[in-house]
Amino acid sequence: MAESFPSTGPDLPSPTLSARLRELAAYLAAPTAGHLTEEQRALSLGIARRLVTTLAAELDVGIDVTALWDDWLASGIPSAERLAPACFARGEEHRWRQQSAQSAPTVSPGTAETADGLPAAGESELSDTDRAFLALRIADRRRFDALGNPAIAVADLDPDLLRALLLDIAAWWLARDKGDGNRAAALGDAVRTTGEAQQSATGIDAEAKAYHAILIANGDLSAVAAGAIARHDWTTLVALAAAAGKRRYADMALALITAEAAALPVLLAPLRLDSAALAPLEASLAMLPARALAGDDAGSGATA
């Protein structure tokens, strides 16, 4: 009599083992594609945590964010697939800018010793262009936390992703709170009002469009974009390129970072830059390690 054993494979794998196997499967599917570095993982995870912390505080200041994050770290972040491109784009942009900042040359100090008078910074002296640039800079600085770590401003988040994250956080809080009816209603209201507030907030995309429109009207677009490249002011370049190409800032940042050198003139064509002006950009990107190059599909904003 032959004995038979069901060949169902190993017992149900642990979440850790499953994660390892998924990682291995992804690796085997594209062994030569290159993979995330620890720095890239850490940056993206930190950006995700800061975003979740901010959104939880928007929903209900009583939410135990530490417990929420610990739970999500253990069980996986619910909206991981939708969150990944946003976090990766922000992380890569930060790496690029940080590399530029660290290698940036600086200027010799001025010789003026007096100048104990107030600088000319009156609001009335601001031109429309200066005011739009200032607003862009403020919108950009909202994309950092108080320690200077990269973050995603709520105003810059894709509305669908925002709603998904808010609902995930609310669901977690309700489950932990054993479904208090009053709290459920309050959380529902908070999700709605946070979504509405985001629609009226002006993030970096709106400021980029406003700045771009003023430069177009003044005929300064190409000169300002070329100046931004020379100064390694990548925020301004990305903002102008995004507005000119009618794309989101994050998409354009990722498209530039993942672009082959040959694709840069195409991506930046609306800015009408001469090829020599692109040299510092090309050089800066070339020095950024572990880039996920998009290859032939340069405009697609590939993610890891």
Add this chain to the structure above:
Amino acid sequence: MSGERIIRGRVDAGGALVSADPSLLRLQQRAGAGLGRPLALPQLARLVALAQRLQRDISRPLYTADDHSDIHALVRIAPDADGATIEISDWRTRPVVMPQTPPVADVGIVPHGWAWECDQHLRVVALRAGAEAPSIPAGWEGRSLSELFELQPDADGRFAVLRALARQASFQGQRVRVEIGGTPLTMTVAGEALFDATGGFTGFRGIAVRDPERTGAAPTSGTIDPAFGSLPLSDPQFGRRIDGALRGPLSRIIATAETIHGQFDGPIRADYARYAGDIAHAGRHLLGLVDDLADLQNIERPGFKAARDEIDLGDLARRAVGLLGMKAEEKGIRIDAPRTDDRMPAYGEFRRVLQVLLNLLGNAIRYSPEQSQIWIRVDREGDRAMVTVADQGQGIATDQQAVVFEKFERLGRTDSGGSGLGLYIARRLARAMDGDLTVDSAPGQGARFTLSLPAREA
């Protein structure tokens, strides 16, 4: 020079520069050579030789110096049968004074303080409160810093922030008054000057800390550091000036000495070439000392705080080995690094931990005998993640282990390989990340330096 986008040159098979755009030719001439002479810029010459040896294109950052400034550029060498073509892009001159722009995270915020940033006209572009700080006033966006903060003059009737603005330099100790919800607060503001890639001043970034609620508080600046006597080490102005005054000349001394040592401009007597090598070596040591002093000034600044990144000590150890592996190979030293699957998740600031590991590994290579071995191991004990660097050097006696982390302590070593600040800085950094740096050694048995940090669950 920055007007030229791509600077080209051509080197023949013998390594002589046969054609060059004016900028490159000027550098070659300042290094004492010219057209038809061997390439006199040591780093560039080495890259050309490497590309020719490998027979493939090489693109690398290039750092060199002329009479007035340091130069940063990206160089691409394309070798062929008759020599090599040089293309230099993103050519940027760094003026002799170099007030290093800090990465954003370098200006650490204290829990009871605000982090702020303003543009070159002192218009505030960022303002954030620490966890225990007073809430920030509404409508700060774009307001003048001097309007948001009511500036208070110092004892001489001057305003540190305005003097810093005139000099485009960093400042500290600016007392200000702020009104929050009708309540006046006194704060002390410090800031670092920011510059873009063309050297243009772009503003300040800094912190504002609420003053203790008592009168007659001692001033925070001008403290005397015992290791430096009366040198005002905590004054960024002083550090910056020393840094700028030394770095440029030292870079030029090193570049010139390396040119002579490498005999790029033709053969010279062997002992003279050796002397030039000694000069370059000593120059690099002094440059390292300037770097260490700049670092020391940074980490000893009040409110210095390292970031809490999620890091992997195994990965960082392998990175350190990657960076210093060549140096070890020159002495025939084998480094036994953690395997690629050896992970040790921890919390710490990525680049600071790498800095500590480079210091430990650099020391191990420097003080290990030739043909010896260095081990790097990662481990975990309870809530501490650890990485240990062990060597087969002469070791350190027990009584000396207590002082090895002191400033300028070099344990009687008189060679020019280190400043005596590296381990002091490394331990300060480790402790700023809630970790520690310890040593375990005995004479003749090598040394084991262990960096421990808060462990992180993978």
